[in-house]
Amino acid sequence: MGRIKTNDTTSRREVIIEKAAALFKEKGFKATSMRELADIVGVEAASLYNHIKSKNELLNIICFDVANRYMQMISDIEAEKISSLEKIEKLLRFHITGMVKHFDEVYVSDREWKHLEEPYLANLQTQRRTYRRRIAAIIEDGIKKKEIKKIDAPTAVLIMLHAVSGIESWHRSKEKINGKELEENMVSILVSGLRK
Amino acid sequence: MGRIKTNDTTSRREVIIEKAAALFKEKGFKATSMRELADIVGVEAASLYNHIKSKNELLNIICFDVANRYMQMISDIEAEKISSLEKIEKLLRFHITGMVKHFDEVYVSDREWKHLEEPYLANLQTQRRTYRRRIAAIIEDGIKKKEIKKIDAPTAVLIMLHAVSGIESWHRSKEKINGKELEENMVSILVSGLRK
DNA sequence: ATTTGCTGCTAACGTTTGTTAGTGTATTTT
DNA sequence: AAAATACACTAACAAACGTTAGCAGCAAAT
Secondary structure, three states, rough: OOOOOOOOOOOHHHHHHHHHHHHHHOOOOOOOHHHHHHHHHHHOOOHHHHHHHHHHHHHHHHHHHHHHHHHHHHHHHHHOOHHHHHHHHHHHHHHHHHHHHHHHHHHHHHHHHHOOOOOOHHHHHHHHHHHHHHHHHHHHHHOOOOEEEOHHHHHHHHHHHHHHHHHHHHHHHOOOOHHHHHHHHHHHHHHHHHHH | OOOOOOOOOOHHHHHHHHHHOOOOOOOOOOOOOOHHHHHHOOOHHHHHOOOOOOOHHHHHHHHHHHHHHHHHHHHHHHHHOOOOHHHHHHHHHHHHHHHHHHHHHHHHHOOOHHOOOOOHHHHHHHHHHHHHHHHHHHOOOHHOOEEOOOOOHHHHHHHHHHHHHHHHHHOOOOOOOOHHHHHHHHHHHHHHHHHH
């Protein structure tokens, strides 16, 4: 069939991972076969194994790539000296732009993590749980400081995160407003939903 | 193995569908095998086919059950003589209680519809699209009447619906507030996010 | 120019998949 | 009690799956 094309910044391995993310998003992890992936990459199925260890490794890479980005970000935000509501807004904007930019990856990591194998599965679940707790902590802090209305913080987190993951249907839709407008609308609705 | 237990209100077929919904939710449609389902129902895999036509029929039933319930509901709400914001709140409450009560079904219909086959796939997609449009129309009406702040209606719909589907993680969580509280919190955040 | 490693190929493996055929037995209907 | 229907079983199928083994050619390093 020929070899996998690379430019200088992208290794063959990375090409495979990118195409895998796109396929996993479109059809789901379990419904994507290595032969399909190989087809799209432009190679026979067996050849993929020169670059990766297994199908599940692909999912691992995708999921932890995303998770690590978010963990980095929240650490940065926690350290900043701004109000709680501003922190939440910043975090929200990061999630929105991140979703628009790394759509496939984020989508897969959100919807397909069930198919991770141990110990990765347990690992990611813990990471996600602590991530949500850290956001909830920011909100609770904001409530204490009377910047944020008195609500159940975990519920607020749940709303925020899932609202963002809804960008999926924006991505698909035809009558698309542009990314920046989308961001402003989401921030407007969600932030004023929290403000006291 | 023995036969499928039924009480008087639930047919054997319905037992299978319920257990299927639970399994599809937990492992995903593609990752659930008919042999697993049979095990849980308490029967050999082949015996399932005395009650259903195929694995995909199970998914069809689950998805369209949910879709039909929603379509019924929005027609009712449209007909009521209350303000737009009240309509949105009512709809929101319906979604929340529906998600809490028929969790497996709704979850599966939300996340696994990709695996429907034609013509059911196209059918459901259209239904979902028109459903979202009808909600957006209510919101736009509210904007015109100055009950709702000026925002992009499709974006608001997207936030609402996906926020509700986030109840999934509430369902899983340990430190659970009760269903009624959850509902009040969600309504509070989302409705005041819309109000002018 | 020769070696070395990278990357592709074909062929095949052992499993698991959804589903059908055919048969026997319990339950319901007549 | 006899006949008909409902339902479960065993056995087997063809197809699809992820992955490995073994080999050939091209690219980069010596």
